[in-house]
Amino acid sequence: MENTPLFWILFNLLVVGLLLLDLLVFNRRTHAIKLSEALGWSAFWITLSLTFNYLVYRTMGHEAGLQWLAGYLVEKALSVDNLFVFLLIFTYFKVPAEYQHRILFWGVLGALLLRGIFIVAGAALLAKFHFLLYLLGAFLIYTGIRMALSGGEGPEIDPNGNPVVRFLSRHLPITKQLDGGKFFTHREGVRFATPLLVVLVMIETTDVVFAADSIPAILAISRNTFVVYTSNVFALLGLRALYFALASLMQLFHYLSYGLALILVFIGGKLLAEDFLREHFNLELPMPVSLGVVGGLLLGAIAASLLWPKRAAPNED
Template identity: 45%
Template sequence: MNVPLWAWLAVLGVIVLMLAVDLFAHRKAHVIGVREAALWSAVWVAFGVGFGVLVWQLYGAEFGQQYFAGYLIEKSLAVDNVFIWAIIFTYFAVPREYQHRVLFLGVLGALVFRGIFIAAGSAIIASAGWVLYLFAAFLLFTGYRMIRQRNDHPEPEKSRALKLFRRYVPMTDNFHGQKFLVRKNGLVLATPLLAVLALVEVTDIIFAVDSIPAIFAVTDEVFLVFTANAFAILGLRAMYFLLADLIHRFIYLKIGLALVLVWVGIKMLLKIDIYYIPTPLSLGVIATILGVSIGASLWVTRGQERRAPAGPAHAPFGTATAAEMAELEPLWRRGPSDEKARSATSALGRDAGEPGPGERAGAERDGNPHAAEPDAGPRAPARDRRE
């Protein structure tokens, strides 16, 4: 596949333009509803599919099918990423209107890191073909591990990245709007939103380690690997806001994703020395596995209502907005004592009588003289006590 330099530049230009449009459309913090998320999801999917049709027309059916196979793999694996994001946002009780900015920067970082991984992976494969055996073995192991751990839920408080961040980065106890850094008493401090961004970037890197070998199993064309990744990633933010409240219904999706990884691992092994599985067959198998796992999940869980993603008990407000959290701020200090207070906190995902973030922060405060004042804004979970 001979791709001229101008084609690379054109693709990069389109990506930058799309990011600029997205940033302009969401320049003001607001809660992104299901309708808006569905509209943006349709826009990103249209761009991804449209580019695949263009590749098909310009370079033929084989390369077009390879692109769509890679795009489908990346898009499906991204759903697992959405689940992790939901847990992170719930753990930190990030107001919904602040989440888009974190995801925008997270996706921007993911594009950069994946570009680096793709370039490195392509160079390694070109110079040492035996690496494909390692890629295939890694995909098979990852698929097996995903099946074994399909019912496990990540716990952000146990994340090494978060522990390192808390140890070395001075951080306030409160959110300060969409700011990642604030100045207090002459010192620059991180806000909890920066810790959230750091965790999002770490999860993107971890998922890239799984997904990059998977797409190399269906195509070794660097241009197709990069563009399939890019167009799949660009729609991640809208996908999150569309699926975050429904993610609990995809009960068989991890099994489906695991089978996809096992399939592409087998395909890679066969391609090396034995037999090349035609791309249409590979694409059909991937689509069938994903379709069956998603369809079965939705059928078994039919009738369940949309709800906020599950998270640790100390993420009291789930996906509440900043306005809702500010309205209940007095309750954080005294705890709900009447029926009105109990119903209000229950509506936002906290049981009556449960200590509020302010109470926990007061009990667990570690004496940091630069911590933000109690009324600075919505609180993130209190930091762990340091020795």
């Protein structure tokens, strides 16, 4: 496996093929995704991801393989926080369960395109301007502290506060009723957007904000564009299945945001310190250690959530 234009083309063709297979074959019929189906798809995507990780390990080397796995884990872990926001959006708009998969499909497709642009641009900037690494490290530490101080509270869902939604509503009439799973409908010869399009726009804009945290974190782990991009893609491909598998369980992981915050602070601190340690002490934190810290913090946050469940708020009289 080589980081060549041909391989980039083949990889993206594989991704497109998997997405088309998902949309046109396995989920051709609109239906609510059951837990058993979501778990099956999650197992499929994780297995496929780890298989690809093994190929990276065998063909690009030990370090690249560990970087890929670390990037995949970080993106996957941060995705759980994003899934909670998706759940809030679906709940706010009362989106029927049978239409949620379609929205997430197009949401993930848009996210893949945007991530590709962000990753290539970010890697190019970091390669050209070394000082940006320090800004990136400081930003990750700031983001981690902000996440910890927020206490894991989700944002309020306010469509009117979303500039893209406001732009959409000014230039396109929007109905209040659904028309099946359609994003657009026609009434008396006039084209209207349905609430599902508003939901899709909010999902996409939410992911752009989310990418501002996740992509710097992965670029801090590896500056190999192929490793960063492919690990990100595989994490996103399993995002929909993960959502349906965890939708009813997300409230259980109330300490996860603190674990994610520590991961971001660790990655940012590592990025800030690596040049100093290399130049003055000839030290470099091995990737297995970094991977162990990331995995340990993630598992610790999940274990803490299960061992010390969140207490229900007392009923007010």
